[in-house]
Amino acid sequence: MTKSKGSAGPITKEQREDLVAASLILAQHGVLDAFGHVSMRHPADANRYMLSRNLAPELVTSADIVEYDLDSEPVDANAPRGFLERYIHGEIYKARPDVHAVIHTHSPSVVPFGVTRTIMQPIYHMSGFLGRGVPVYDIAKESGRQTDILVREPGHGRDLARVLADKPMALMRGHGNVVVAQDIRVATYRAIYTEMNARLQLQAMMCGGPIEFLSKEEALLTEATLEGQIHRPWELWKAKVKIR
Ligand SMILES: [Zn+2]
Numbered sequence: 001m002t003k004s005k006g007s008a009g010p011i012t013k014e015q016r017e018d019l020v021a022a023s024l025i026l027a028q029h030g031v032l033d034a035f036g037h038v039s040m041r042h043p044a045d046a047n048r049y050m051l052s053r054n055l056a057p058e059l060v061t062s063a064d065i066v067e068y069d070l071d072s073e074p075v076d077a078n079a080p081r082g083f084l085e086r087y088i089h090g091e092i093y094k095a096r097p098d099v100h101a102v103i104h105t106h107s108p109s110v111v112p113f114g115v116t117r118t119i120m121q122p123i124y125h126m127s128g129f130l131g132r133g134v135p136v137y138d139i140a141k142e143s144g145r146q147t148d149i150l151v152r153e154p155g156h157g158r159d160l161a162r163v164l165a166d167k168p169m170a171l172m173r174g175h176g177n178v179v180v181a182q183d184i185r186v187a188t189y190r191a192i193y194t195e196m197n198a199r200l201q202l203q204a205m206m207c208g209g210p211i212e213f214l215s216k217e218e219a220l221l222t223e224a225t226l227e228g229q230i231h232r233p234w235e236l237w238k239a240k241v242k243i244r
Helices: 013-028 087-095 108-115 125-132 139-143 154-164 184-207 216-227 231-239
Strands: 037-041 048-052 065-069 101-105 169-172 176-181
Touching: 013 037, 013 048, 013 065, 013 101, 013 184, 013 231, 037 087, 037 184, 048 087, 065 087, 087 101, 087 154, 087 176, 101 184, 108 169, 108 176, 108 184, 125 184, 125 216, 139 154, 154 169, 154 176, 176 184, 184 216, 184 231
Parallel strands: none
Antiparallel strands: 037 048, 037 101, 048 065, 101 176, 169 176
């Protein structure tokens, strides 16, 4: 394959497979449907990231991965059409050097928490990472105008990154969420367990009475323990999808 002008070079087979697997796994868990996307910062160049072409996540193959610069322009001028909301990825990578994977979802159970005053909090040990806080990005408030809700401009992406700040997840009002992590496996884990936490928290609310969420300290302790176990769910999830 000819190296395109300015490309940071190929990523390894395993890295590419992990990126494809993440889309398939999240679709299998109902976190992504025909919409939403997963990216990975380029392992060899922090100023690049890898994201599939404009395609439903369940259909993504290794051949669909496109390299972008952090302004979310494809490195190859002849690259296939990209996602309208790719600025979510580029602007977060600019703002967060610690982040190496970004997932944008319309994860259904999280949506109520973006449009009400009910704060999403860690209901169990699997989602301890939520104990670091769950900000809500409101595109109307941040941009000062009415939009189609999509993060389709670099400025929207910058606003979202600012609201996300140093957190692992931000809700997006009337839209979904964005999940970030130090690698694609942890990001996938967080996206799945954010959806699970949302469902369980809604169920707990139906039980009535005050909810005993994890304390801040418990949340941080469980986050550290679970992320040390990431190989276990990842191996299982990856084995259950067909990577092409
Ligand atoms: Zn979206």
